[in-house]
Amino acid sequence: MSKLPDKYGHFGLYGGRYVAETLMPALLELEEVYSQCRRDSTFKRELRALQREYIGRPTPLTFAARLTERLGGAKVYLKREDLCHTGAHKINNTIGQALLAKRMGKERLIAETGAGQHGVATATVAALLGFSCEVFMGREDTVRQAPNVFRMRLLGATLREVVSGSQTLKDAMNEALRDWITHVAHTFYVIGTVAGPHPYPMLVRDFQSVIGRETKKQIVQYEGRLPDYLIACVGGGSNAMGLFAPFLPETAVHMVAVEAGGLGAGRNAASMANGYAGVLHGSKTYVLQDETGQISATHSLAPGLDYPGVGPELSYWNDQQRIRCVTVQDAQAVEGMRLLAETEGIIPALESAHAVAHAATLVPQLPATAIVVINVSGRGDKDLQSVANFLGENAL
């Protein structure tokens, strides 16, 4: 597993570094600094201390007794990334990248955000470690994730509303890359997912792998064995890669990546299910695009999944059939949110609700002896308004 990517950042056909020459030196430098840090005991100690004392790790692996009973099949466990400080797994990565930025002597962090969770997590570590911070967010997302906009501002970050293109995550990433090209000397770009040019897909995976490492230890403690299924939602894919990576060598463990089916054909964000190999935001990967290579507009009720690409490593494992990719539509995701809320008293983020919704169809088909782990990658407070709008006033 650690053999990937190769020295050019390739995961088989995918990955690489498709960027303007201006950024190449910065990427090469980041790769160098990261390869030093991952072997440096001071860096690792600092990271572990922040994971424990600040993020609140390890997060629990919760046995979902009532959900298990309701679904009537396999035993269901929940990996509780919603209990991380700031309410999602995103901070696992931003802490790591901010420590790298500190090593490199950068003064300013920039980030793109869709759901706002990565923006909040970046603004948070900027406050914690003393960086200035600017977050790029599509205008459409600033409306549907208004609570996170307030949080970022409260944390002292500057919000840069992006009005180009579809005004969502993809356009926020374009703008962040443009800013980085312009201010590369003193700015560190904190990419929020396992996408972008090498070394980002690798280092974000590594920082998020704490999810899978903990899960492995916890499930063996509870059950004395590894799980049969891991389920995680995939936009760019950071929570999925974080959970999956430590299990990749365990061939008996099935891994399911749940993509956003949105409103169905032509209006979704399921890059692996409906896309073609292409180049977007610095790496080669599955991309939703038309026959002339223009990137498609996407749709998902979950802003964190509303993205036309996916991490290159996921594309690779999908081709290898090591992971299986499925889609869940908006309405099913909202049902998933409701199911977890009613049975377990946990309101998941709309993104994570996609994973819950898939579990609701998979689990009843499995024997009672099987074990399923769902990654609850974030909490749903940010989504209450958009879910209320989606359901209409009489729905609850």
Added chain:
Amino acid sequence: MTRIADTFTQLQARGEVGLIPFITAGDPDLETTFALVHEMARQGADIIELGVPFSDPMADGPTLQRAAERALQHGTSLSHVFELVRRLRQSLPIPILLFGYYNPIWRYGGERFAADARQAGVDGVLCVDLPPEEAEELKRETDRHDLDMIFLLAPTSSLDRAQKVLARARGFIYYVAVTGVTGVRAALPADLSAMVRRIRAISPVPVGVGFGISSAEHAVQVAGVADAAIVGSAISQVIEQSLGRPDLVPRVGALIAELKTALRSVATPHDTGTTIVSLRS
């Protein structure tokens, strides 16, 4: 010798600095692009850089983003661009360079792209997001069809990096004048001339300078040290301001004439003959 190399040889013989204007194909429509290319050639353009529009141009500022959006509104694709070049080639003698992002080319297929580009009469291709490390696959095809693949160097490039890029250079090297995206700027960086001079001293091919060259003064500044000045956003701005006006084409022509006149007033740079140990002073 390719048409691009040939053009630089002639420029050097005449003691002239080249002018390379950039416009986005299909902005605001392909007929206008056809007329604009001819007009720019008539007013002194030495090489035409034709932008292939892309939905997510991450190295472009707002002006060229809008130009691409206008072109994509009516679906300008690579096939349309080849068709346009084929028509232009019937009477246009100067080189045409395609400038764009990799995904449309990748989707079209590298081999098919190179063959069709050559057949249409394209002379070179520049992919902003295809650094040498990722370019080998496409370069094999462009080399096979005798197209020049143009690489970029930037203010952030080290000497080491520059040597690596220059080793693969064909046609000319495109030096990015500013640390940033394309767009009109009030001033160019103070150390631009020094950087270009050093790169030119170690480059086996001519050096063109682009990104931020917004006026005749800028062009003159660049002309003292480079082999060509590349102007993009300033032209797109004139196009944008002239949308729907009958004099759109002559207005662009007037800008090209002004730039060319300014460039002709400057003597071509001479080789310095010094040993370069670093790109920065």
